[in-house]
Amino acid sequence: MKYLSIKEAMKKATGKVSVRGWVYRERGSNKVKFVVLRDATDIIQCVIKKEKFSEDKFKEADKLQIEASLEVTGTIKEDKRAPSGFEIEVEEFTVVGMSDNFPLAADQNREFMDDNRHLSLRTRKMTAILKIRSTVFGALHEYFRSNGFYEYQSPIFQSVQCEGGSTLFRAEYFDKKDVFLAQTWQLYAEPAIFALEKIYTMAPSFRAEKSKTSRHLTEYWHCEMEVAWSTFKDIQDVGEGAIKHVIKKVLEVNQEELKILERDIKKIEPSLKKPFARMTYTEAIKLLKEKCKMDIEWGKDLRTIEEDKLSALFDTFIICTNYPKEVKAFYMMEAPDDSRTVQGCDFIAPEGYGEIIGGSQREHDIEKLKRRLVEMGENPGNYTFYLDTRKYGSVPHGGYGLGVERLISWVCGLDNIKDAIPFPRTPMRYKP
């Protein structure tokens, strides 16, 4: 018995088929049972007529509850009234696993659904998101590899901080007191460009941020890249290229899933078809003042509200560059034409989805780096290995980090970033 996926069976369209899956919906009378079966590919209506089976066998069918698993053999035919346009008239069936009362239903609240995440993964919405998520991961790998990048991994256990101590998670590492979970790969990536030149990674990063916004996770997947001999413009170009490639692949592969999510494709297409809007921080401030009538001071970081207002002015991503030095990380390079600013860039998504990429050209002046570490309250002695990258044949270089769940959120048009990852982790949520 060769089982087809439901999609393959519908492609066959006639004749005898065997499929298997889970009960998505069921209804029936004492003469006939209708079971909508789902598998990873689609759903299909299966009709079990009493007249074809013994009393006992039909009782088995009659007892089928949502999420029971079964194998089915029968004749497939087109039927416009059926939910996916096809129907199987069942000749044989085997119940593989019965199901208790499945606890999930349409009207349940967020908390309950999150407590039962292991079950809500099976919903059509979550399955659609998981498929798009898989496409996004694949597209990022494909983009970097096809552009000559090596895949490279940095350690999760790190003895330094890169993005500020307040969001560090500590690990109980035997008797050691100074082992933290990676916030970024950066300090461990830069040493490797001297070997491989162009590198990228897809790995979890950790931020102990207490903020409970719909944009933050304590554990998220981070796509990071670093390139030797690059210019600041190169970094921006590779960021735009990666996002465009992701959009392209999702539109190619996941039309059905986008439909299930009711995502308006017109909202994502412009970022594929048009160049991203590039502007400096100073220009962004000017726009916010003039077009949005916002009272904002030069020198402060853009907050969520400002990023959102800015994103509403464009239908593509915005690449905002040359931020004031004070609001950015210690390793960013001073802008050659204005030492108050650094060659850092944020990619702000359309529709108020916030910052997806943060990148920069890296400072290579070892004295400036030390000074900024001291200003941060850090002991430069702990960063010897990092500073060494500037000591032995330093070269211009830069890189960025892309928050994969944020990109997935935007592509899918999600309300909450928690749905962009299978088991979300936030300050309050660490189970199941």
Place this chain on the structure above:
Amino acid sequence: MKYLSIKEAMKKATGKVSVRGWVYRERGSNKVKFVVLRDATDIIQCVIKKEKFSEDKFKEADKLQIEASLEVTGTIKEDKRAPSGFEIEVEEFTVVGMSDNFPLAADQNREFMDDNRHLSLRTRKMTAILKIRSTVFGALHEYFRSNGFYEYQSPIFQSVQCEGGSTLFRAEYFDKKDVFLAQTWQLYAEPAIFALEKIYTMAPSFRAEKSKTSRHLTEYWHCEMEVAWSTFKDIQDVGEGAIKHVIKKVLEVNQEELKILERDIKKIEPSLKKPFARMTYTEAIKLLKEKCKMDIEWGKDLRTIEEDKLSALFDTFIICTNYPKEVKAFYMMEAPDDSRTVQGCDFIAPEGYGEIIGGSQREHDIEKLKRRLVEMGENPGNYTFYLDTRKYGSVPHGGYGLGVERLISWVCGLDNIKDAIPFPRTPMRYKP
């Protein structure tokens, strides 16, 4: 000025070229300086003749130390005496980053090299390994995706243990006391096969193992897969397929790197060309007694020494199946023909590289699972979410975990697994 990689320049073979990289070796007289330049692709000899430059400019060249970075323009030509068969007669050069006395040399000990891992990544050996590592990651992604698997990620922060409490790392997760770092994705993967059916991941896993062997890391990359509706044989087939695909790709892409590592390809080819040796644990015990004259009792797990003796009998991987229940994890399924054993399999690498894959068919009897959790000293109440997978439409399924660094170690023929990962982590080693 368009810079070529050294490999591209050698392909061009004649005429003017511009390349850039780091000083790999240098020697000179007061008339000429020979600099062997390396980049991510290869090395090439550059000849800087005093007669072509001003006094000051030639002094710059004369001062060049190992690992200084520079850009070079000149005429390339074949020269059989040069280290990679080509030579550039330099017409212009720019020193980009000077280098202090580079601290690494050939005769340094393991400890010193590990303390300076951020620099030793640049050695030809480590660069070759990192390139093969990138190929291995890519090949695993490619294998699973081309066989219809979705890429799926489980959380690193977990509130359960799967592989025994003694090797758990605890995280300081706000005020929570029961948050651990993932040992495996398994308990979080099984719920997802009800949505996606065939899934895989590439992610870090953590084991707080105190053992200081050359096979153990506390942080390693884990390629895991899980498949709905699979048989035990399917799981073994997918394991063999994945390893064969990795070997195939490395042989296609990394001949040069294997040469640098002096890896005898004849040791890895048989596992590509021949089927893996499949045997039960009981048969393995018999072989060990008869062929290796070992005194070993049925019922005990195979130790390193037994796996090594066994691997010496074959030139391919061994798939050893149907281990005694007591030595394997709680979730493995009882063998239908012998309830003393479980449908678990270990893939033992050739040449004494140990276990690369551990897999199994999963038990679906919820009562048996609870009983075995209690035997392990666990509270089944903490595993409700996992046991739910057996309650709502359970299906036959199985999966495995592959230790990526162990596979890389074997492919590269390494002495120590620490060299299979950029920044190794062991009980004593967590810096840099």
